[in-house]
Amino acid sequence: MTIPARLGRLHDGLTDAGFLIGTLGLFLMVAIYCAEVVARYFLGRPLDWANDSFANILCVSVFAMVPHATRAAAHIEINVLPELVPALRRPLAKLGALAGTVICAFVAWMAWSETLRHMAMGILTEQNHPVPVWWMSVWITWAFAGSALYFLRALTGHAALRPLSFVRPGDVTPQPGGSV
Amino acid sequence: MLDWYIPLSIGLIALVALFMTGMPIFLGFLAVIVTGVFWLMGPAGFGMVINSMYDTGTTASLGTIPLFILLGEILFRSGCVQVLMDSIDTLVGRMRGRQYVLSISLSTVLGALSGSAMAVGAMMGRSLLPVMQAKGYDTKLSIGTILGGSCLAPVIPPSLLAIIIGTLANVSISSLLLGGVGPGLFLAVLFVAACLIRVRLNPALAPEEEPVIVTARDRLRALAGLLPFTLIIFMVIGLIMLGIATPSESAATGVVGGIVTAAWYRKLSLRMLFDSFAEAAKLASVILLILVSAVMFTQLLAFTGAIGGLTRLVTTLEVNAWVMLFLLMLLPFVLCMFIDQLGLMLILIPIYVPILGVYDFDPVWFWVLFLINITLGAITPPFGYVMFALKAAAPQVAMRDIFRASWMFVGLTLLGMLVMVLAPGIVTFLPDQFR
Amino acid sequence: QEVSLRMIGGWDDRFDGTVAIAAAFGACVAEQSAGRIAITQSGPEVIPPNQQFDPVSRGIFDLGFTTPIYFLGTTGVPSAFFALPPDSELWRARGYWDFADQEMQRFGQRLVAFTAGTGEGDFYQIVMRQPVVEGDRPLDGLKIRGNNYYAPLVVPLGGSLVNVPGGEIYSALERGVVDGAAYPIAGMQRLGMHEVTGYMLRPRFGTSPFLITMNQARFDGLAAEDQQVILDCGHQIEGSSTAELSRLSEETIAALLELGMQETALPEAIAARVNADLAAGSWQTALDGNAQSAERVEALRAMARQHGDAE
Ligand code: NA
Ligand code: NA
Numbered sequence: 001m002t003i004p005a006r007l008g009r010l011h012d013g014l015t016d017a018g019f020l021i022g023t024l025g026l027f028l029m030v031a032i033y034c035a036e037v038v039a040r041y042f043l044g045r046p047l048d049w050a051n052d053s054f055a056n057i058l059c060v061s062v063f064a065m066v067p068h069a070t071r072a073a074a075h076i077e078i079n080v081l082p083e084l085v086p087a088l089r090r091p092l093a094k095l096g097a098l099a100g101t102v103i104c105a106f107v108a109w110m111a112w113s114e115t116l117r118h119m120a121m122g123i124l125t126e127q128n129h130p131v132p133v134w135w136m137s138v139w140i141t142w143a144f145a146g147s148a149l150y151f152l153r154a155l156t157g158h159a160a161l162r163p164l165s166f167v168r169p170g171d172v173t174p175q176p177g178g179s180v
Numbered sequence: 181m182l183d184w185y186i187p188l189s190i191g192l193i194a195l196v197a198l199f200m201t202g203m204p205i206f207l208g209f210l211a212v213i214v215t216g217v218f219w220l221m222g223p224a225g226f227g228m229v230i231n232s233m234y235d236t237g238t239t240a241s242l243g244t245i246p247l248f249i250l251l252g253e254i255l256f257r258s259g260c261v262q263v264l265m266d267s268i269d270t271l272v273g274r275m276r277g278r279q280y281v282l283s284i285s286l287s288t289v290l291g292a293l294s295g296s297a298m299a300v301g302a303m304m305g306r307s308l309l310p311v312m313q314a315k316g317y318d319t320k321l322s323i324g325t326i327l328g329g330s331c332l333a334p335v336i337p338p339s340l341l342a343i344i345i346g347t348l349a350n351v352s353i354s355s356l357l358l359g360g361v362g363p364g365l366f367l368a369v370l371f372v373a374a375c376l377i378r379v380r381l382n383p384a385l386a387p388e389e390e391p392v393i394v395t396a397r398d399r400l401r402a403l404a405g406l407l408p409f410t411l412i413i414f415m416v417i418g419l420i421m422l423g424i425a426t427p428s429e430s431a432a433t434g435v436v437g438g439i440v441t442a443a444w445y446r447k448l449s450l451r452m453l454f455d456s457f458a459e460a461a462k463l464a465s466v467i468l469l470i471l472v473s474a475v476m477f478t479q480l481l482a483f484t485g486a487i488g489g490l491t492r493l494v495t496t497l498e499v500n501a502w503v504m505l506f507l508l509m510l511l512p513f514v515l516c517m518f519i520d521q522l523g524l525m526l527i528l529i530p531i532y533v534p535i536l537g538v539y540d541f542d543p544v545w546f547w548v549l550f551l552i553n554i555t556l557g558a559i560t561p562p563f564g565y566v567m568f569a570l571k572a573a574a575p576q577v578a579m580r581d582i583f584r585a586s587w588m589f590v591g592l593t594l595l596g597m598l599v600m601v602l603a604p605g606i607v608t609f610l611p612d613q614f615r
Numbered sequence: 616q617e618v619s620l621r622m623i624g625g626w627d628d629r630f631d632g633t634v635a636i637a638a639a640f641g642a643c644v645a646e647q648s649a650g651r652i653a654i655t656q657s658g659p660e661v662i663p664p665n666q667q668f669d670p671v672s673r674g675i676f677d678l679g680f681t682t683p684i685y686f687l688g689t690t691g692v693p694s695a696f697f698a699l700p701p702d703s704e705l706w707r708a709r710g711y712w713d714f715a716d717q718e719m720q721r722f723g724q725r726l727v728a729f730t731a732g733t734g735e736g737d738f739y740q741i742v743m744r745q746p747v748v749e750g751d752r753p754l755d756g757l758k759i760r761g762n763n764y765y766a767p768l769v770v771p772l773g774g775s776l777v778n779v780p781g782g783e784i785y786s787a788l789e790r791g792v793v794d795g796a797a798y799p800i801a802g803m804q805r806l807g808m809h810e811v812t813g814y815m816l817r818p819r820f821g822t823s824p825f826l827i828t829m830n831q832a833r834f835d836g837l838a839a840e841d842q843q844v845i846l847d848c849g850h851q852i853e854g855s856s857t858a859e860l861s862r863l864s865e866e867t868i869a870a871l872l873e874l875g876m877q878e879t880a881l882p883e884a885i886a887a888r889v890n891a892d893l894a895a896g897s898w899q900t901a902l903d904g905n906a907q908s909a910e911r912v913e914a915l916r917a918m919a920r921q922h923g924d925a926e
Binding site: 034055136 | 201207211214229231234247250425432435461463466565
């Protein structure tokens with residue numbers, strides 16, 4: 001196996017891990033709010049950590065899942081120009097991958113610098129049970145670094161971003177529960 | 181500092197141009213944000229971008245977005261939607277054009293279960309539209325009923341749009357949810373009436389259907405089949421009304437209701453549950469990524485003074501309240517033809533809040549009208565999520581037909597909004613009862 | 616020579632403190648500098664309230680107006696002012712003010728004003744759907760919306776705290792998800808609390824310091840006379856805002872009574888201890904909320920003990 005292929009496998013594996021973390025996060029969110037309703041209404045003892053941990057897990061879940069969403073070409077686009085002018089489809093797709101690489105890499109760098117500052121200064125959440133902010137902000141770096149790599153792999157032809165399920169007009173079978 | 185309208189116009193034009201290239205929406209936002217922050221604040225502002233994302237990402241009320249999507253996933257993947265369709269099919273009486281009535285009724289019921297128009301549009305396009313076409317119903321009118329019906333989902337509670345509006349505009353979320361019940365039902369009735377009138381005027385729109393014998397027993401059984409779904413409605417809206425759960429929490433209890441309903445029909449499996457959670461988490465991630473970007477874009481506009489400037493501009497117009505209401509509704513209607521409703525909402529709501537104070541509009545009434553207007557953006561050509569969802573769900577229909585089909589229901593919805601302006605009780609009656 | 620300064624604040628104009636502290640400070644500076652220094656105000660629509668500390672350190676904004684709670688994650692020292700007797704003159708006289716200024720300078724900012732809320736331990740009240748019950752657990756089984764600040768008051772009386780998001784307080788009270796809500800008094804009428812609750816718990820309690828800080832480099836770059844204007848106005852606003860917030864607080868109470876709300880009182884023995892208990896809790900929050908600044912909070916507490924301002 002070539003080195004790029006090995007790195008690609010590693011990248012895919014990490015993305016899978018993020019996918020599982022995001023899924024588990026959603027499960028925990030349901031569990032926490034249901035536990036809070038039961039604890040507050042039926043036991044009369046609200047959980048003072050429920051709302052805060054729900055919020056923290058939401059953040060982790062959303063950003064942990066982003067590289068998978070990029071790999072699955074799940075991001076929402078407005079395909080007006082490519083639909084109107086089919087000849088532009090390929091160049092615009094290349095342009096999109098290039099923009100994705102550059103922008104996501106830059107935002108990942110911004111996020112990493114800020115996460116380092118959160119760590120260095122020991123910044124905590126302003127919650128009833130404070131936790132380090134970097135526990136959440138590190139996932140922003142994860143989201144954009146992972147996506148930048150997928151855009152790069154698409155740009156260089158090492159990986160295709162395949163629509164796995166999300167709606168893209170006339171492209172794939174949609175799944176329910178799409179956007180608003 | 182530059183005059184506010186220069187960065188505002190450059191920002192908006194750049195945003196629309198980037199969207200049009202077909203690049204992911206969040207990338208368009210980020211490109212404008214990073215450039216704008218560098219231009220206006222220098223590299224010192226980069227940390228702010230990340231902290232803003234972190235802050236929006238940890239906003240608990242936005243957690244309802246994944247939860248509502250999850251509920252829709254569970255219902256669809258478990259096959260509960262099919263059960264629902266069969267029951268309502270049995271219940272709708274025999275009349276010329278009954279499939280149109282069925283289509284609107286079914287989407288109304290789905291709307292009461294789901295908070296997402298796109299979810300309902302995709303489910304309907306896959307399940308009911310082929311049936312209607314096979315029976316010889318008019319394709320355009322059939323599509324129209326689905327488009328119109330789907331738009332009831334965010335108006336009838338539960339509704340994630342209503343929760344987002346409530347959070348951003350600082351109005352009672354339970355009042356907003358309740359305020360959507362009247363308009364949702366009123367629009368459904370309006371749609372049904374319009375379809376029946378059109379069928380009466382032009383019988384070619386609806387074929388004669390084979391008479392099917394439906395006994396009282398069948399109806400009873402169909403009614404019983406619907407009962408488990410009331411559990412979900414209760415677990416969402418009931419728990420809010422009884423003071424057991426907050427609006428945010430009710431989305432989570434609704435998910436439990438969905439799982440119990442699936443179990444009731446013996447359609448529960450670990451595989452189905454995992455797929456639902458995974459898919460919902462992915463879709464929510466995609467939507468929230470756009471949202472955190474759109475919020476940062478809005479904050480950047482505010483930094484330039486554009487939001488304050490625009491507000492001062494509109495508030496100094498000194499037009500009367502009705503003209504102002506018309507302008508406030510016209511703006512999102514026109515913009516929603518072209519851009520993302522969610523992002524637009526985040527930009528408009530902070531601008532609108534101070535204006536509402538000046539004109540003394542009832543906040544619940546105004547924001548419900550705004551909600552309907554924003555929802556309508558999903559079916560106004562050329563850019564609309566529900567139309568895309570339908571096209572993808574039913575590849576046999578032409579995009580052109582979808583565009584044409586939508587206008588009748590856009591018109592009906594606008595007519596409905598006009599009635600709600602003249603008779604505000606349609607919106608305010610129910611929330612007032614619970615105040 | 617003109618000086619233009621940008622100020623970021625934690626609230627929009629609907630919060631009385633924005634008017635009584637931030638806007639009044641801006642007016643004072645404009646007046647004392649004869650219009651030479653102009654301050655433009657921005658609010659949470661630009662930067663979320665709890666993210667405003669760092670932009671002032673970085674100089675994206677020149678001035679910040681906020682509550683110490685919002686940077687508890689960065690430093691706990693200003694939060695400890697919740698535990699001090701609410702009197703900014705006393706803070707200046709006994710060295711607490713300078714102590715806080717030193718702390719801000721660690722983060723590239725300097726202290727301009729540290730206001731003491733209403734100047735009495737009566738900044739907050741709990742509004743309730745029902746009156747308190749008899750006995751030594753007057754809040755028995757009741758759910759009160761609020762964060763940990765209120766724990767020393769609510770928990771020993773048998774109540775429990777529920778963390779309802781800001782936008783959902785009204786509907787949570789309306790539907791009885793919570794039985795009461797702790798909130799600053801000024802502003803309660805605007806939030807329509809009287810529409811969803813009937814009772815105001817007595818005593819009123821607690822204090823709420825606010826501070827104005829300035830980016831250190833920007834401050835150092837000002838001419839000496841301009842620096843003096845900034846500092847003088849900061850001092851002046853400490854006094855005037857306290858009087859103004861007290862007046863607004865009293866006005867709100869009068870209006871709420873007028874609107875039909877009634878008072879429901881805790882037993883005298885409990886009432887007498889409330890503020891001391893809250894202060895003890897605030898010291899603990901300032902210490903626990905941030906391990907990195909805990910030593911400095913302890914130093915401040917040692918100072919306060921010396922002066923008899925802490926137990
Ligand atoms: Na709905
Ligand atoms: Na549209």
